[in-house]
Amino acid sequence: MPSFSRIRAIAEKEVFHILRDSRTLVIIFLMPLLQLIIFGYAMNMEIRQVPLLVDDLAMNSSSRALVDAFVNTDYFQLVPKEAGTLQPDELFRERRAQASLSIPKDFGASEHRVLLRIDASDPNSAQMIQNYALGIVNSTGIQTDAGIDLRAQILYNPDLKSSFFFVPGLIALILVMVCALLTSISISREKEMGTMEQILVSPVSATEILFGKVIPYLVLGLLDALIILAVGMLLFQVPFRGDFSVFLLFTFLYVLTSLCLGLLVSTVAKTQQAAMMMALGMTLLPTLLLSGYMFPISSMPVILQKLTYIIPASYYLQIIRGIMLKGNNIAQLYQAGLSLLGMSVLMLIVAARRFKLRLS
Amino acid sequence: MSSAGVITSFIKKEFRQIMRSREMLIVLFALPAVQLLVMGFAVTNEVKNLRLGILDYDRSASSRDLISSFSSGDRFQVVPVSESDNAAELISAWKAQLVLVIPPDFGADYQMGRQSSLQLVLDGIDGNSAAVANSYAAGVIADFYQRQSKTRLHRAPLPRLSPGVQLISQMSFNPDLKSSLNTIPGIIAILVTVTSMMLSAISLVKEKELGTLEQLMVTPVKRYQLMAGKLIPYLIITLVQLQVAILLAGLIFGLELAGSYFTLILFSVVYLFTSLGLGILISSRVNSQQQAMFFSWFIMVVMILLSGFFVPIRNMPQSIQWISFINPLSHYMTVLREIVVKGSSLAQLSRELWILSASGLLVFGFSVLSFRKRV
Numbered sequence: 001m002p003s004f005s006r007i008r009a010i011a012e013k014e015v016f017h018i019l020r021d022s023r024t025l026v027i028i029f030l031m032p033l034l035q036l037i038i039f040g041y042a043m044n045m046e047i048r049q050v051p052l053l054v055d056d057l058a059m060n061s062s063s064r065a066l067v068d069a070f071v072n073t074d075y076f077q078l079v080p081k082e083a084g085t086l087q088p089d090e091l092f093r094e095r096r097a098q099a100s101l102s103i104p105k106d107f108g109a110s111e112h113r114v115l116l117r118i119d120a121s122d123p124n125s126a127q128m129i130q131n132y133a134l135g136i137v138n139s140t141g142i143q144t145d146a147g148i149d150l151r152a153q154i155l156y157n158p159d160l161k162s163s164f165f166f167v168p169g170l171i172a173l174i175l176v177m178v179c180a181l182l183t184s185i186s187i188s189r190e191k192e193m194g195t196m197e198q199i200l201v202s203p204v205s206a207t208e209i210l211f212g213k214v215i216p217y218l219v220l221g222l223l224d225a226l227i228i229l230a231v232g233m234l235l236f237q238v239p240f241r242g243d244f245s246v247f248l249l250f251t252f253l254y255v256l257t258s259l260c261l262g263l264l265v266s267t268v269a270k271t272q273q274a275a276m277m278m279a280l281g282m283t284l285l286p287t288l289l290l291s292g293y294m295f296p297i298s299s300m301p302v303i304l305q306k307l308t309y310i311i312p313a314s315y316y317l318q319i320i321r322g323i324m325l326k327g328n329n330i331a332q333l334y335q336a337g338l339s340l341l342g343m344s345v346l347m348l349i350v351a352a353r354r355f356k357l358r359l360s
Numbered sequence: 361m362s363s364a365g366v367i368t369s370f371i372k373k374e375f376r377q378i379m380r381s382r383e384m385l386i387v388l389f390a391l392p393a394v395q396l397l398v399m400g401f402a403v404t405n406e407v408k409n410l411r412l413g414i415l416d417y418d419r420s421a422s423s424r425d426l427i428s429s430f431s432s433g434d435r436f437q438v439v440p441v442s443e444s445d446n447a448a449e450l451i452s453a454w455k456a457q458l459v460l461v462i463p464p465d466f467g468a469d470y471q472m473g474r475q476s477s478l479q480l481v482l483d484g485i486d487g488n489s490a491a492v493a494n495s496y497a498a499g500v501i502a503d504f505y506q507r508q509s510k511t512r513l514h515r516a517p518l519p520r521l522s523p524g525v526q527l528i529s530q531m532s533f534n535p536d537l538k539s540s541l542n543t544i545p546g547i548i549a550i551l552v553t554v555t556s557m558m559l560s561a562i563s564l565v566k567e568k569e570l571g572t573l574e575q576l577m578v579t580p581v582k583r584y585q586l587m588a589g590k591l592i593p594y595l596i597i598t599l600v601q602l603q604v605a606i607l608l609a610g611l612i613f614g615l616e617l618a619g620s621y622f623t624l625i626l627f628s629v630v631y632l633f634t635s636l637g638l639g640i641l642i643s644s645r646v647n648s649q650q651q652a653m654f655f656s657w658f659i660m661v662v663m664i665l666l667s668g669f670f671v672p673i674r675n676m677p678q679s680i681q682w683i684s685f686i687n688p689l690s691h692y693m694t695v696l697r698e699i700v701v702k703g704s705s706l707a708q709l710s711r712e713l714w715i716l717s718a719s720g721l722l723v724f725g726f727s728v729l730s731f732r733k734r735v
Contacts, residue, residue: 021650042671093704116530120537123531123534126534152481156483160490165485289399298410304401
């Protein structure tokens with residue numbers, strides 16, 4: 001029977017370890033906040049003030065009107081004339097322009113075509129520049145037919161703010177980082193230093209050690225998550241539309257899964273360094289890249305899409321975004337919750353078996 | 361023993377230590393390969409396979425035509441819906457990312473040349489995807505409209521086509537708009553940074569933890585010899601890794617180097633002074649390997665986020681652009697992209713060469729000096 005006082009003793013020791021290393025603690029709290037601020041303010045997909053070179057061979061009223069239409073938007077900004085002697089591609093290499101507009105000699109009279117050359121080394125920006133240019137050109141000339149009236153309605157995030165997307169994601173990221181990464185490091189440190197054997201010969205049972213080690217990190221992770229949540233809601237007005245108790249329930253499940261992952265890593269890794277590398281490889285990177293934290297899962301190749309099924313964060317992201325932004329209830333999220341539960345049970349069984357194997 | 365001899369023996373020892381641990385080798389070569397593969401495919405702003413629900417209350421030939429133009433191509437994946445579903449619920453329950461509602465009189469209006477209307481409901485949680493989805497859908501509908509106008513029963517008075525301007529666009533360097541062309545050089549820049557910084561950040565503190573640093577200090581080995589002995593192997597390993605990454609990028613993603621290989625290596629060596637210097641700086645200031653890892657991760661994450669890897673620096677607010685300017689990774693990433701994709705020459709990158717040289721001199725010099733003071 002696990003004894004509460006022994007668990008508490010181990011947990012207290014672990015808390016001392018955490019508090020003593022104040023620098024790591026600062027990073028654990030500072031990193032997500034900094035990321036939040038960068039994402040909130042800097043992650044802007046809209047481009048403005050694209051440096052545009054205009055090669056106007058017509059120099060008549062039509063061409064001037066077209067150039068004015070480009071310049072009068074916030075999207076384009078004219079590149080000074082002297083650069084006009086260079087070929088567009090050379091100019092792109094010098095990074096003085098991102099697009100170049102050529103207006104032919106007979107423009108406005110017999111010719112209606114203009115050529116836009118775009119630096120497509122960043123394809124995303126290139127596409128956006130093309131769309132802006134099309135919009136400008138269409139609004140100056142063609143009367144478009146009002147044939148089909150398309151009304152778009154955007155739910156949950158009508159202003160398409162990126163912070164709505166990243167705040168829940170950061171909570172998922174920081175929880176897996178603190179719970180899995182720190183737990184695995186802390187356990188493998190004891191192993192590396194040989195103190196694990198000392199604890200094991202004491203009357204403390206393995207279960208008690210695990211609980212004692214894991215609880216402080218659980219608290220730390222939850223605290224960190226709540227801080228991000230509060231900052232996100234206050235600074236970026238991210239809504240919380242769902243039920244807070246549902247959020248807590250599922251977050252607890254996710255934390256449990258992360259801790260089990262950390263335990264599993266620590267039973268495999270022999271040294272702190274290996275534990276860190278493995279934990280990074282198994283937690284941080286997959287969570288960043290494959291969970292839908294930043295890049296949509298549906299755009300990935302099929303193999304990677306299958307891989308996302310074994311990443312806890314991909315379920316939790318659906319859960320937390322569902323609760324915060326869509327106001328989902330348990331009935332809409334129970335499948336994701338069950339997947340998390342199943343994963344943690346599986347990992348716990350494997351970790352426990354490996355742990356016993358190593359001790360015998 | 362001559363100075364060069366001391367350094368050589370250090371280098372040998374360092375290499376032996378690295379090669380001895382299998383885990384380290386995996387970390388050095390297998391991890392980058394996996395990272396390149398996973399990131400190369402996952403890091404994309406393209407939006408594909410959007411789950412589209414269609415609520416067709418019209419059930420006419422026109423509406424069926426419209427639906428089939430949505431289901432061709434890989435941008436939309438039409439999900440089954442039932443008659444009783446409603447758009448907001450489909451999105452709320454994660455069944456669809458966008459829902460197209462076709463009202464009962466769509467086909468009739470359309471065939472009679474009256475203005476017909478459609479409604480599109482989108483999930484705005486991922487703002488970027490939603491914006492892209494919206495423009496895709498508008499594109500499909502515009503295309504459908506143009507295609508179908510010719511076959512309509514009742515011809516509407518043709519749109520008044522004033523002699524408008526026709527825009528022809530050409531895409532330089534990347535005509536197919538492949539996003540891998542932009543991301544792969546970025547990933548390689550990140551790999552170089554991660555490997556060099558991690559290795560050097562752990563190097564000294566490991567000796568400190570094991571107590572061997574003190575032993576080294578009492579030997580007649582000079583500090584610059586110690587530093588050179590530690591850093592040259594890391595420099596070589598990182599360059600080898602860079603080589604492996606470029607090879608893999610060519611094999612898997614068909615990425616060809618447009619510019620000069622020599623320029624690329626030159627810039628990499630110059631940049632490595634900064635990243636190795638940062639690692640040494642961290643290593644001389646922390647007490648444990650764990651702290652070294654955390655510090656280097658902290659610095660790297662900030663460097664990566666502000667490097668222009670995910671979002672072009674031009675899109676950021678002015679104040680953040682200034683921070684990006686002092687971020688050496690942002691310059692190195694620019695250089696790699698310019699050389700690999702556009703084939704820019706050394707002269708065209710001279711500004712970056714000055715900046716990276718200055719930062720290398722500054723960071724590396726400072727780290728060597730501060731290491732001396734602390735021991």
